[in-house]
Amino acid sequence: MALHPTFMIGYYTFKGGLRDRLVQSLLLTGLFFLLSTLVFSSFSMRQPLEVAINYSLATVQILTILVTLFLGLNLLSREIESRAGYLVMGQPISRTVYLLGKFCGLCLLSLLVVSFLGLCAAGGLLLVKLGLKDTPAIAWGNFFVAHIGIWMISLLLGAVTLLFTALATSAVLPFLMTIGVWFIGQSTQAVKNYLEAGLGEQQMPRFLNWLVTGSFYCFPNLSLFDFKTYAIYGLALPPLAVGYAMAYGTIYTMILLVLATTLFQHRDMT
Amino acid sequence: MTSAITTSRLSKSYKKGVRRQQVAALANLDIEVQQGEVFGFIGSNGAGKSTTIKILMGLIKPTDGQAWLFGQQxxxxxxxARVGYLSEHPHFYDFLTPVELLRLLGAMRQMPQQDIRQQTEKLLGLVSLSEAADRKIRGFSKGMVQRLGIAAALLDDPDLLILDEPMSGLDPLGRHLVATIIRDLQQQGKTIFFSTHIIPDIETLCDRVGILVRGQQKYVGSIQEALYPAGNRFEITVRMPEQWRPEQGILAPHHLLWHKESLYKFEIAETDISSIAQGVIASNGSIVTLEPKRRSLEELFLDLSGHSEPTTERTLASPAP
Incomplete structure (x- = not known):
């Protein structure tokens, strides 16, 4: 049975991503960093395993997001610039199908990247643990959920890239704007907590206070997907927080995709 | 029968520069391409050909006016669904092979797998790419990419082909191949709309032409009407003896277009043909060709573009065509 065009575009986007030399280089870099966990964990005298988990998860997150950003850049901007997209958009399919197909490919690829790096990280952690005595067990369930959180961040940022690409005519702008959203998204929760604690009002002008609150509601709150602490210290994961984060991520991503497809419908392919 | 392509007052303008000045890329284009017709779209670079084609393919939206394909917006x-499209300087996913590319496009068109396989084999053979079927497009030459683009446009056996500069980047063999494909498709009753600035392609392949100059439609009509305007003028080429001079005899009052060695070409009126033929034979000469005076499409194009030079200067200075 023939696949729906959305999935065909997704499949070929995934295939293109796998053959992308930049993606391959980033994966190799990731492998190198994860192997270096063995060295870096030994720097800590008291908590080598915790340091190893922290280092591994941070590496997986940064590399997954970098792959998403670079691939997201290639997905639309470069494809429109090089006119490769004309080929698909000249077929009897809507632009929504095209865009969603691209997003499907991005989802698959970032899932593969997270899984590959996650497995490498797990291997590295096992080696670290083998060399240590009297260390607590690794909370593999939490480690797994932390990776799902990283994947959700990459999907959300992928949707952000698509939204900006649907708006901008140059390739660089969406890239920079997505990086901006990534940085803001990681800190909005911390800033809001700071304001809610009443510490900010004494030092910050009121309009800045409003600005921060507005930003909190406009920009994605990426700290919701950060389950690293639970994985590092083997803390009990609150199911509600995980469920809330997943629902938030899914709904936010869907809203971004709806906006991106709506804008993309009206964009001239020049 | 519904027209394959219809445009009504189709216009497109862009905002350019810091001051966002409106630049008209296309203004009030009205064309109607009937089914089974080969329609050539001529214009210099920036005339609005690609803009028109992009509007037809839904890649850009017109500022004003409308366009229909087989009666649908x-x-x-x-x-x-019934259209095959080749963009100007096509660019494909270069990590794919031609077989993979055509499989992807077939899937976009919801073609059955069996049909995709059959068409892929047939079309890659047609465009002489069978041997490169499983090679990555990344290593293809410009001509190979162009031929692959033609195969991609033909994949679903479309009723209408929209080709943006199909001869661009092709060597003479490639151009001959594309011309043959276009003629075959025409015989099958397909409609072909193609843009080019290579005028001989238009003259030999098209039923009708449209000429765009700086976004304005300057001519739409039959190629015959464009090339053979009314006036009953003829061009006669004669071979004359060495000592013969054009200022002598019956051909003296007629306009000499060119000469080379013993060959002379004159422009004459239809009513003079008989007397001139007799005069040539009487002077021990012979008639090499006699044909209706034909304006080249290039001349027409240059006239419409406002770049024409005086006809006499150009024809006298040029060597034998």
Whole structure:
């Protein structure tokens, strides 16, 4: 049975991503960093395993997001610039199908990247643990959920890239704007907590206070997907927080995709 | 029967520069391409040909006016179901092989797998790419990419082909191949709309032409009417003895277009043909060709573009055609 065009575009986007030399280089870099966990964990005298988990998860997150950003850049901007997209958009399919197909490919690829790096990280952690005595067990369930959180961040940022690409005519702008959203998204929760604690009002002008609150509601709150602490210290994961984060991520991503497809419908392919 | 392509007052303008000045890329284009017709679209670079084609393919939206493909709004995806498209300087996913590319496009068109396989084999053979079927497009030459683009446009056996500069980047063999394909498709009753600035292609392949100059439609009509305007003028080429001079005898009052060695070409009126033929034979000469005076499409194009030079200067200075 023939696949729906959305999935065909997704499949070929995934295939293109796998053959992308930049993606391959980033994966190799990731492998190198994860192997270096063995060295870096030994720097800590008291908590080598915790340091190893922290280092591994941070590496997986940064590399997954970098792959998403670079691939997201290639997905639309470069494809429109090089006119490769004309080929698909000249077929009897809507632009929504095209865009969603691209997003499907991005989802698959970032899932593969997270899984590959996650497995490498797990291997590295096992080696670290083998060399240590009297260390607590690794909370593999939490480690797994932390990776799902990283994947959700990459999907959300992928949707952000698509939204900006649907708006901008140059390739660089969406890239920079997505990086901006990534940085803001990681800190909005911390800033809001700071304001809610009443510490900010004494030092910050009121309009800045409003600005921060507005930003909190406009920009994605990426700290919701950060389950690293639970994985590092083997803390009990609150199911509600995980469920809330997943629902938030899914709904936010869907809203971004709806906006991106709506804008993309009206964009001239020049 | 519904027209394959219809445009009504189709216009497109862009905002350019810091001051966002409106630049008209296309203004009030009205064309109607009938089914089974080969329609050539001529214009210099920036005349608005690609803009028109992009509007027809739903890639850009017109500022004003409308376009239809087989009676459906061109912007609707379903309107492209019967259309095969080749963009100018096509660029494909270069990590794919031609077989993979055609499989992807077949899937976009919801073609059955069996049909995709059969068409892929047939079309890659047609464009002489069978041997490169499983090679990555990344290593293809410009001509190979262009030929692959033609195969891609023909994949679903479309009723209408929209080709943007199909001869661009092709060597003489490639151009001959594309011309043959276009003629075959015409015989099958397909409609072909193609843009080019290579005028001989238009003269030999098209039933009708449209000429765009700086976004304005300057001519739409039969190629015959364009090349053979009324006036009953003829061109006669004669071979004359060495000592003969054009200032002598019956051909003296007629306009000499060119000469080379013993060959002379004159422009004459239809009513003079008989007397001139007799005069040539009487002077021990012979008639090499006699044909209706034909304006080249290039001349027409240059006239419409406002770049024409005086006809006499050009024809006298040029060597034998």
């Amino acid at each position: 061109a912007s609707a995806p379903a309107a492209r």
